[in-house]
Amino acid sequence: MNDYSVFTRGLGSATVILAVYVDDIILTGTDLEEITALKSFLHDAFKIKDLGLLHYFLGIEVLYSDHGVLLHQRKFIHDLLRDFNCSDYSSVVSPLELYENLRCCTSDLLPKPEEYWQLLSQFMQQPCLPHVKVALHLLRNLKGTSTFGLFISSSPNLYLSAYCDSYWGACPDSRRSVSYFSIFLSDSLIRWKTKKQPVESLSSNEAEYRSMSKAVAEITWVVHLLDDFGVSTASPVPLFCDNQASLHIAKNLVFHEHTKHIELDCHFVRAKLAEGLIGLSHTSSATQLDDLVTKVLSGADHHLHLRKLGVRGERDYISLVDDVTNEKAMVPTYRRIFPSIYNIQLVQIDLQFATTKLQLASANCISHFMNKWYKLCKLIYNLLQLSCS
Template sequence: MAGCHKARLVVRGDTQVEGVDFQETFSHVIKISTVKTLVVVDIKQHRPLFQLDVNNAFLHGDLDKEVFIRPLGNGIPSYLKPCILEDILILSMIIPCLPGYFLDDQFKIKDLGSLNYFLGIDVLHTTSGVLLHQRKFILDLLAEFHSDACSPITCPLELNVKLKDRVGNYLPMPEEYRSLISKLNFFTHTRHDLNFVVQHLSQFMQQPCEPQMKVALHLLRYLRGTSDFGIFFNNSSDLSLQVYCDSDWGSCPESRRSVYGFCIFLGRSLISWKSKKHVVISLSLAETEYMAMSKVVAKTIWVCRLLTDFGFPSALHILHFCDSMSAIHNARNPVFHERTNYFELDCHFVRSKLAEGLISLSHTSSASQLAC
């Protein structure tokens, strides 16, 4: 086996089904939105944030007992071959201030003090809240692509730019484009202003052309002047949820699919956002806005359950702001008629949650729409 590869032992891999998940590798990774929500909740409760590091990646050595694994339908039923599981890897963790650090009883723990760096994100504490930014990574990326001395610009994407697939000369080294977009996607964890552009550029990863690379380099010039930008979480005690969702109609020039976006606020702190293309083609603006509403309602339910896990009761009457009166009326009116009977049934998930009282819909002007 090549030295640069890693072997992974899958316990009970026989439960994976060919054609469903047989080729998938399961490796649990924390969601950045979970981390941001936890940080917001802690600072609003005026709790200190601390950071610990496990000194040794391999927490335990040889086991004093053998662990036996018997794959279904493989080998001789009466013969068991021992397999020793040697290590568990812990990357990092955020915990509140606990007297004595009970983990130190089992592992060698290094106290790093107040939280200031986590998963490539710098954490800056101020008297009014916390700022998350990735300035160091941005400067490293600019140097990697020889853009650290370029002239900065103030807009991440030029007006009315709509890229098309297979237009222009193919890049001689497409792996550079893929690497650049992957790293730009990492910056969207703290830079919601990059989300739409990165989503647009990520559609051309397979066969990127010169126009796509030009837009990507344009985005680097924008980062050159905004490298210290980030996301700020204020320490006010407000824990109410507010959601904004919006969608265009058939903006993709090739597939004619629409792009929707949403942002979720906990108090006045932005904890989750997304810009994504719909998987189906919409026949009207009301339909695509209604579809976007159903997506964000599902995301809101996940946030409510996350807050419940953090010890906070589920909020009721979560305000959802939308700039489409047609979509709002369709959610409030359960009557099917010829103008809406083609809507996908899963979109009416919004009506169910509206009837349960989980959400309340409110109209906002396009000028005040934060998700656009």
């Protein structure tokens, strides 16, 4: 398998997929009898609790309809607003003010920074007043978009496409660039990531090419994962980039001055291009979808890019809820991958280590938990292999 937490079992035309996260297991497949048999098999080995149809998992709520699946975090956002006393604040249309650029600071330090650790990430070691102001502004934006969710379409057409972009020298403290990529299955966003690059890029071309390399690696993983599920996709996978120089570097077999710092990335991208796994295409800055996370946009542009990424607003949310009539409405949603997929179900393993509170200060406790987690995954894999034989 290409994911250590996902297991598949194929019996003829029937396929069952099992995903494990700590003590929670998501089950789905094309044969309801096989799913039921696997539940009984796991219950005999672990004593599980059957939680039925998947509606809530890791803070993500799931809604089903004939048109697709909507993933949203309405409850999580409301809880976050309540925890920071922002429920009565007015909403704003954009997550950040235009030209906002945060950096580390040593003045205006917060007297009680631990109160904001849940809200801050990059600056949690030395949170200052400007950081908290931006975080509260983001909460106000979340309040106005709490009904927004990512829509996974039930379109029968299966094809992959990807976008990559970078923001050269985005960090004002280290001057490291930010990479971003997004991967679509048909018109549904299934994978995305934004991350600061580990080294400084000497030019915008280097920053773009490093972002392209990360996107190609993720496309390779997604293709192999879909292959594990028995899903074949058309090749090459189009990868769109708005930097012409990066496209020329990938297609030019001669190394020169502009590529000496990214030679390994060049070899990797060119290898996948030669294999036919990807196809590089240029897209204009106006149609670049990744500007949403690499640049600060105005409210109108921000919502336009959300729409392009498949994020639905309040009206679409209400329309989707009205379409949900019963559990059978979800069956056609997954037939774009499998001919007769059955509902996604959630079960929970009743293990002592899963309910034990980890003391992060104790390295022995963490080591003990990881050892238990490894044994659990290995045991599930052995049981599935034994069941198949």
